[in-house]
Amino acid sequence: MPAAQNTAQNAAHSPRVTIGVSLKMYFGHHETLNWARSIASLAARHPAVTGGTAELFVLPAFPALVPVTGILAGTEVRTGAQDLATDDSGPYTGEVSGAHLHEIGARYAEVGHAERRRLFGEGDTVVAAKTAAALRNGLTPVLCVGELDQVAPAEAAARTVAEAERVLATASHEGPLGPVVLAYEPQWAIGAPRPASPDHIRTVCESLTGWLSTQPALAGSRVIYGGSAGPGLLTQLGTGVDGLFLGRFAHDPAAVGRILDETLEGALACPTA
Numbered sequence: 001m002p003a004a005q006n007t008a009q010n011a012a013h014s015p016r017v018t019i020g021v022s023l024k025m026y027f028g029h030h031e032t033l034n035w036a037r038s039i040a041s042l043a044a045r046h047p048a049v050t051g052g053t054a055e056l057f058v059l060p061a062f063p064a065l066v067p068v069t070g071i072l073a074g075t076e077v078r079t080g081a082q083d084l085a086t087d088d089s090g091p092y093t094g095e096v097s098g099a100h101l102h103e104i105g106a107r108y109a110e111v112g113h114a115e116r117r118r119l120f121g122e123g124d125t126v127v128a129a130k131t132a133a134a135l136r137n138g139l140t141p142v143l144c145v146g147e148l149d150q151v152a153p154a155e156a157a158a159r160t161v162a163e164a165e166r167v168l169a170t171a172s173h174e175g176p177l178g179p180v181v182l183a184y185e186p187q188w189a190i191g192a193p194r195p196a197s198p199d200h201i202r203t204v205c206e207s208l209t210g211w212l213s214t215q216p217a218l219a220g221s222r223v224i225y226g227g228s229a230g231p232g233l234l235t236q237l238g239t240g241v242d243g244l245f246l247g248r249f250a251h252d253p254a255a256v257g258r259i260l261d262e263t264l265e266g267a268l269a270c271p272t273a
């Protein structure tokens with residue numbers, strides 16, 4: 001397909017910027033619902049969302065998924081879970097299956113976050129099994145990848161592409177792959193005062209995008225950056241990344257509004273097919 005036609009099709013079918021928010025375990029229940037109401041009202045009127053320049057997804061805690069999905073119904077904002085089980089039903093105390101999540105309206109499931117790897121001992125095998133569980137249940141995996149220690153951008157890119165390749169190759173043994181959101185989150189930049197440098201982020205995200213372009217089974221995937229991301233970063237990044245994965249800096253809905261404003265500024269482009 002000629003490049004111009006391909007670009008035109010992307011513009012027609014996929015929003016240019018993907019903005020995800022994980023609330024982690026920061027908010028109580030009522031705080032979560034109030035935040036979701038603010039995001040619903042923002043999304044209903046913000047031209048980036050209503051005009052399709054930005055797509056927004058939010059990942060609340062499990063108990064808030066049903067009410068938050070209800071609050072956001074009628075907007076273009078989708079919801080998802082911060083985790084899911086490797087299996088679809090059975091004796092797995094405390095777990096929530098992908099089938100259950102899809103049934104209640106979730107459309108995304110986060111897997112492989114650094115906090116789950118570090119605090120809950122999840123390794124590549126579990127992350128791959130959860131990725132496969134999301135895909136077979138109609139959920140888009142938000143697969144977090146990223147180097148542990150701060151290293152040079154080229155080394156970070158090599159490690160991160162290798163991680164994505166490893167996890168997705170293992171997931172492919174369980175079933176067909178499909179579009180994923182690859183969330184590049186350098187582990188050292190999570191919960192930090194500031195994000196990785198724009199040069200670092202661009203180098204790694206462009207490598208991930210380049211690798212994805214060689215993987216037809218993952219066509220339609222996106223590459224977003226997370227790790228102390230907030231207002232101003234998209235503008236600094238310009239091209240080379242498909243969006244952001246927000247944590248603390250989305251707690252103030254006004255900050256989400258400022259980030260959506262940035263998606264309208266025109267300097268951003270979507271390099272991912």
Ligand SMILES: O=C(CO)COP(=O)(O)O
Nearest residue numbers: 190191227228229247248
């Ligand atoms: O881990 C993150 C998103 O999943 C990033 O969190 P912070 O932006 O709070 O560092």
